Amino acid sequence: MKFEAVTIKDIAKALGLSTSTVSRALRDSYEISPETKKKVLEYSEKINYRPNPIALSLKEKRSRSIGIIVCEIANSFFSQTINGIESIAYDKGYNVIIAQSHESYEREVLNVQYLASRSIDGLLVSVSSETQDLEHLRHLHERGFPIVFFDRVVNEMQTHKVIVDNFKGAYDATRHLVESGYKNIAALAGSEYLSITKERLDGYRKALEDSGLSYREDQVQYCLHGGMLYDEVENSLNNLLTQPGKPDAILASADKLTTNCMRYFKKRKIRIPDDVALIGFSNLDLTDLLSPSLSVVRQPAFEMGQLSTELLIQQIESKRPVQSFEHRILPPQLFIRESTDKSLID
């Protein structure tokens, strides 16, 4: 069943005018007499005329829609980011098309190709945790296609980038653990390939060094899928907890890592924070309701979405190729709760 819409031709025919006149009348051109304009406006109002955006896109060579690629919309951080993106995009008359990579490189490539072929005007990307090869994006970028990276950026490409200060987030969290008296602080990290993983580990390391504690490689575990799979978290924690100098605190550097870590401890009846303290990067709205309530580093997700979108649309609408690319760094927020602070437990 096709759905027949009213076109400018129908209006022209009904009113005995040409399509050009109708088009001009609708755009309020000075070349059209007030009476004709009035007739056209009234009639198109009456039959509920809406311009066909497909036809417009074809003519203008732009679709007024932007693509988003994230790993999971079910991830609080990304759904909040998307809300930020949406708020700006709709304001500026852009439509958003969301695609999920589910942390798979293959699906990311497929999505990029799909979106590019859908004639989107620009792309907001947070790469998957598997992504190493960037040809699928570089290919577009070289041809002048606007791309903005957020959160999980890639250094190899000259584009606008919006991230949170991951170094500071991890640094502050680690310092907090040290100041709370923990001495063996392990890090549960995401994929090695991701920028955020490196930055967060750097912050963790620096905080240890600044505190006179030593950084030990065996206290760092990577999870390729960023905690999406419970098994990889279980594995990593098994590795950490069976080693000599067992950690008394853990810094988890992603949402799923943090919650699956809790799940692991709960299963094994390991008490938080008595046996092991836990702090993690998370944008969940429920961290206060968990047992124990969770200390977290929170990212300004909504603002990241807004900022990224502003930069993207600015580039899309710029007359000449953008030369200088911005690299914005937003501040993270530290929330101290029971999982790292026994005194808060009643």
Add this chain to the structure above:
Amino acid sequence: MKFEAVTIKDIAKALGLSTSTVSRALRDSYEISPETKKKVLEYSEKINYRPNPIALSLKEKRSRSIGIIVCEIANSFFSQTINGIESIAYDKGYNVIIAQSHESYEREVLNVQYLASRSIDGLLVSVSSETQDLEHLRHLHERGFPIVFFDRVVNEMQTHKVIVDNFKGAYDATRHLVESGYKNIAALAGSEYLSITKERLDGYRKALEDSGLSYREDQVQYCLHGGMLYDEVENSLNNLLTQPGKPDAILASADKLTTNCMRYFKKRKIRIPDDVALIGFSNLDLTDLLSPSLSVVRQPAFEMGQLSTELLIQQIESKRPVQSFEHRILPPQLFIRESTDKSLID
């Protein structure tokens, strides 16, 4: 900066052919000689030709994209549903465009108009909690535009509908509370306008009656925004808890209602389930990590998304107007945890 893509014309010019020949060669038409086909295929492969979907849409009067309207993608139930929708849509070569109403009728209307003007081929809708007037949807529906409702359906329109057995979900949950010894069971419900609210309350009521307990209107509280606003939940709970015959158990009929209910109890140091038991509809992946772990009615969200999309695409691709509409009802799942069962607490 516009992004110039390769067209069929470029291929034709380069190969000294006409656009029609190139088009036919690409579609493997029998009218084209094998040699020409080979040349065209190889060249278009080389320059990475992709057909312009905008031009195709204009010609075919269909965009191969479907719209989704939900209140919040941050809601686990909806993000899971969207994953289900996506899985089917992409399989069948459809693109999805997601719009959020944020439980606002006004934004819902705007979104519907926006999506309709974006030449989508069909719409998957879960109405906002404010929605009473359905003109924005009826208008499209009457003109033969394919619409499928899921979860929050409307009875006034003859379309495909996919829901969960809300009656049974609430019935089972309430029976479970009764069987666990609770006698004063209150219901924290969502917007009165929503189908799911009515159905769930009906199940709650029937379970009470079947158990020899009386249904009391003062034990039911409605939250127009479905728990999105903490204040409305706080208000409702204040009403429930200050009445004579204070409830010893609560059935919360939406995700946000459930979690905000917990938040309220936590703030006031009301113990669950010792002071009040709590069970709620929820698709959160974290209910096992909450304190106490939460008993829930879970909906098969992914499957709902899949099924709805299959029905929608079937209708879109049907040659003749669809006469008979399906009304599918999926089974909910009950999970008993600590918040209603003291024996599970260690």
Add this chain to the structure above:
DNA sequence: ATTTTTGCCGGGAACGTTTGCGTAAATAAA
């Protein structure tokens, strides 16, 4: 009275693609 300007409108091309129709050359049938 003639020329110039102004106001108002229509014709037609273009965006990228598909497709019905026409047709030249090549081949087969008469």
Add this chain to the structure above:
DNA sequence: TTTATTTACGCAAACGTTCCCGGCAAAAAT
């Protein structure tokens, strides 16, 4: 050899819109 058929391709219209280019009146300037 003539006619019929097949093969392989091009032309042009169409989808809905905008916009350049004209054109033709009436009004204004000469």
